[in-house]
Amino acid sequence: MTESSKQGLSTRSIHGHSFTDAHGSPHLPVYDTTTFTFKSTADLLDVVDGRKPGSLYTRYGLNPSIFAIEETLASLEGAEMAWSFCSGMAAETALFLTHGREGVICIGDAYGGTLELLANQLPLLGIRTHLILGNELDKLDTLLTGGGKLVFFETPTNPALELLDIRTISAKAHANGALVAIDNTFASPVNQRPLELGADFVVHSATKYLGGHSDLTAGVLMGSKELLMPVWNWRKNLGSTIAPGTASLLARSLRTLVVRVRQQNESAQRIAEAMERHPKVSYVYYPGLVDFPGHALAKDQMYGFGGMLTIEVAGSGEYATRVADRLKLFALAPSLGGAESLVTQPCTTTHHGLTAEERTRRSISDAMLRLSVGLEDADDLIADLEQALD
Ligand code: PLP
16 A cells, blocks of 8 residues: 555654643653642633543543643544553453444454453453454354444454455445454554554554553554544543553654564564575465465555564474574563564463364464564574574
8 A cells, every 4th residue: 555645654653743842842741640720610610511622630531641642643543533541451441342332243363362351251241242263254244233233353363464354344344334443453553554444443552563662551542533432431430541651651652663663564574584485484474475365455455564473383382382482582472562572372372271172273373483573683583583493
C-alpha cells in the first residue's frame, strides 16, 4: 500500500497532539496529580457536565498527559478518538464489555490472554464467545446470524504470522450487522492501519511496539467517537485508565516509533532470508518472503512486513529448546516489540496453556521459535542464530 493523507506518520508521532506546555517543554510533561482544582463551582460543573473540555480527575482520563497521548495515538491510526488503558488486556476487556455483549467471534490465533478471557471469563457473564481458526471462515456466516456481534482478530497472527483479510472480513461482518475489532499490536500503525481497511476498532497492547523499550505496560482502543463514547464509562468504573507517568513515557516512545519499526522490518527481512537458506531451519514464517502464503495479502493491506518472525527448526522440540537456550543476543522472554531481540518457544510460553492436541489443531509445532527482532545490528543477530543452530 502507499501512504495517504495529511502530514507524515513521523511528524504526527512527534506533533500529533494539541497540548502546549506553559514552560516550553518540548516533550509531554507528567501531570502526576489525582485531581484538578477549579476557581468556582460553576467552572467545575462546566467540566463535570461536559459543557467545556478540561481536566478533572485522573481515573476518568481527564488529565492533560492522558489527553495528549490519546490525541497522538488516534492521529497515528487515523482514528477519530482513542482511549488509553493501563494494559492491552484492560483495553480489550472494556471493548468486549461495551460492544461484545451480543457475542464475540474470534478468528484465528490471538494472544493467549485474549483467548483465555474469551473462553473462560466472558462466558461466566453470559457472553457467548466463538473461537474459530483462520481456515474456518466458512463458519462465519452462520455465526454472524442474528446481528449485533463483535468480530475480533489479529493479523498477522501469533506465532504463525497468518494473514487475515481485513477488507473482506469487515465487509462480511458489516453486511450482517456486526462490528470488527483488530488487535494491531504485531503490526503497529507503521505497518498496518486497519481503520483504513474497514475495521471499526483497533486495539493495541502499547506494552509492545508503541512503548518499544520493554519499560511500560499500557493499552489503547481506537475508533469513531460514536463507538468509543460508551466505552468511557466502563474504563472509568473498571478503573483501568493509563497512569499519567506511563502516558508521558509512551509519548516519549512514540517519537521514535516510525524509525524503530522500519529498522525492525528491515532487519527481520534480512534474518528471514538468512534463515530460509539455513540447512537446520525447515520453515520460516514471515510475510515478507515471496513464497510465504500470506505475502500477496500482506503487500496489499500492510505498509511493511513487521519485526516478528517464526522459524521452525529441522529437528525435535528438544533441539528447538537447546537453540533458544544457546542464543546470546536474543533473550529468552515471552514479550515482543522492544529494542532488544527476544526469542520464545511457543509451546513452552505463549501457547503452553493449550493441550498438545489443540496446539496441533492450530499448527503450532514444538519445533517453532518465535523471534521479536530488536534494534541490534542484523548481522550480529544472524550470527547469533547461526551459532545457536550449529
Ligand atoms: N495483544 C497481543 C498481540 C499481545 O501480544 C499481548 C501481550 O502479550 C496483549 C494483547 C496483552 O497486552 P498487555 O500485556 O499489555 O495486557
